[in-house]
Amino acid sequence: MSVPGIDTMHIPRDFHPLMLALARGGAALASVIRRGGANLGAEVGTNSDGDGQKRLDVQADALFRDALKGAGLRWYASEEQEDPVPMQDEGTMALAIDPLDGSSNIDTNVSVGTIFAVYPAESGPAEASFLRPARDILAAGYIIYGPRCCLVVSFGEGTQFYTLNPDTGCFDLTDPRVTLPDCSFEFAINASNYRHWPRPIRAYIDDCLAGLDGPRAHNFNMRWIASLVAEAHRILMRGGIFLYPADARKGYERGRLRMLYECAPIAMLIEQAGGRATDGALPILDATITQLHGRTPLVFGSSEKVDRVAAYHDLPEGEVSALFGNRGLFRA
Numbered sequence: 001m002s003v004p005g006i007d008t009m010h011i012p013r014d015f016h017p018l019m020l021a022l023a024r025g026g027a028a029l030a031s032v033i034r035r036g037g038a039n040l041g042a043e044v045g046t047n048s049d050g051d052g053q054k055r056l057d058v059q060a061d062a063l064f065r066d067a068l069k070g071a072g073l074r075w076y077a078s079e080e081q082e083d084p085v086p087m088q089d090e091g092t093m094a095l096a097i098d099p100l101d102g103s104s105n106i107d108t109n110v111s112v113g114t115i116f117a118v119y120p121a122e123s124g125p126a127e128a129s130f131l132r133p134a135r136d137i138l139a140a141g142y143i144i145y146g147p148r149c150c151l152v153v154s155f156g157e158g159t160q161f162y163t164l165n166p167d168t169g170c171f172d173l174t175d176p177r178v179t180l181p182d183c184s185f186e187f188a189i190n191a192s193n194y195r196h197w198p199r200p201i202r203a204y205i206d207d208c209l210a211g212l213d214g215p216r217a218h219n220f221n222m223r224w225i226a227s228l229v230a231e232a233h234r235i236l237m238r239g240g241i242f243l244y245p246a247d248a249r250k251g252y253e254r255g256r257l258r259m260l261y262e263c264a265p266i267a268m269l270i271e272q273a274g275g276r277a278t279d280g281a282l283p284i285l286d287a288t289i290t291q292l293h294g295r296t297p298l299v300f301g302s303s304e305k306v307d308r309v310a311a312y313h314d315l316p317e318g319e320v321s322a323l324f325g326n327r328g329l330f331r332a
């Protein structure tokens, strides 16, 4: 009989207890989601950031907090908790987690996920473990609850991919080293915010939309699932680019996505798979995390596409607005 958990063959020994706990928590949440019902998508409150909390957000937070007891953590910092929760005094790691990502999709039976990042636990107040250079991350991953439940994780040497076997409750290894394909012509952005975007983002998307007749001389396809985890998984599997820029709406001056438990871990997984993740110009992992629930614009995917977005930011303002349709520099 196999033990529920995860195939630990490629996981560094120090992370075994933590990964087993995360895998068991993920498998348990997958069955809650599979069963549905019980008004999982009902709004039950607001978190410290002012975002609506769904019943499943709160349930997922409690489930992981419980599953992670005894797994070697000093601190547990969650999207759903204002402050980090102390775990074990002797814990050597600090975990940041978005227990349920993509919660607007709960009621519609579209993929949702869990994102996590592991930092070394520092002595002193909890903030010392989390407010630090993003490159200090020891491990990062996500679990996607889709038609299949999968776990994708990096310990700094490549990105590993596991799939949950529902018969055994074990995440089996699917691919020990995922490589992000760079041949896709797919972009993901919430286009309803077009009028609020900064000019370089508008110009980049305008050029994609112009297709064969535009400066990129290629037809593009568009996707928007409104689940960061689902977009990240699609891009890891078949390439493309994701953009959640800052925009002119109140409260979106730094975009929507949170640095500590959304952008930094996704950036590590993407970089470790050979892709790139920036705030539009600078690498996400080169930034320092300054606020527990702070946000950052996020652009990630195939390196060449992410670099191209940065090049649009480098163009003089006049050129971005005046030369649409004539920027030979940007031919695909």
Ligand SMILES: O=P(O)(O)OC[C@H]1O[C@](O)(COP(=O)(O)O)[C@@H](O)[C@@H]1O
Pocket: 051, 079, 098, 100, 101, 102, 103, 104, 190, 226, 227, 228, 229, 256
């Ligand atoms: O509704 P919008 O503005 O398109 O935002 C969608 C984004 O918000 C998120 O749902 C935010 O995550 P939470 O569901 O954890 O708050 C991302 O998964 C997704 O990329």
Ligand SMILES: [Mg+2]
Pocket: 098, 100, 101, 102, 228, 262
């Ligand atoms: Mg999220």
Ligand SMILES: [Mg+2]
Pocket: 057, 079, 098, 099, 100, 101, 102, 103
């Ligand atoms: Mg969430």
